[in-house]
Each structure stands twice: as structure tokens, then as C-alpha cells.
Amino acid sequence: REARSQAADIFKVATRTDTPTELGRLVEFMTSSRLDLAVAVMGIGKLGAISRVLLSRAGSVLIYASVGAVTDVEGQLSLEQLRALGFGP
Numbered sequence: 497r498e499a500r501s502q503a504a505d506i507f508k509v510a511t512r513t514d515t516p517t518e519l520g521r522l523v524e525f526m527t528s529s530r531l532d533l534a535v536a537v538m539g540i541g542k543l544g545a546i547s548r549v550l551l552s553r554a555g556s557v558l559i560y561a562s563v564g565a566v567t568d569v570e571g572q573l574s575l576e577q578l579r580a581l582g583f584g585p
Contacts, residue, residue, distance in 0.1 A: 536557050
């Protein structure tokens with residue numbers, strides 16, 4: 497409600513995904529959310545990389561990527577890795 501009242505275009509959720517249970521909760525949130533705006537959902541942690549691919553396929557509107565091979569975010573893929581997986585031009 498707060499996001500809508502502030503005229504947000506996208507609602508972003510990023511949370512730890514170190515276990516299958518945590519990843520499952522995030523997927524459930526993504527697939528059951530009934531927001532009237534675009535949703536960007538991603539995991540950070542041990543299952544962060546798979547969460548970003550899975551949640552993108554489930555409808556998350558954004559995937560954050562590092563430009564180089566080095567990232568400060570555990571589970572964040574590089575732009576090169578995402579392109580190899582079929583994302584982007």
C-alpha cells in the first residue's frame with residue numbers, strides 16, 4: 497500500500513536465500529503477490545544466483561548484474577553470465 501501511495505513504479509524485494517526454504521518463500525511471494533505495480537524480486541546469498549534466474553522467469557521485472565566478474569553481492573551474476581543464460585541482447 498505504501499509503495500502505491502508514493503506512486504512507485506516498481507516494488508523491489510531482496511532478501512537472503514541461503515536455504516531451499518528461504519528460496520521457496522521468495523518464489524511463493526513472487527507468484528502470489530497481487531500488487532498493482534511491477535515487482536522486482538531477487539535473492540542474495542548461497543542460492544542468490546539461481547533465485548535471480550528463477551524469479552525472472554516467474555515474472556520479476558529486474559535482474560541486477562555486475563559489470564565485471566567481481567561483485568560485492570553474494571549470488572549476483574555478472575552481465576556476461578546472464579547473457580550466456582539468454583538474458584539481454
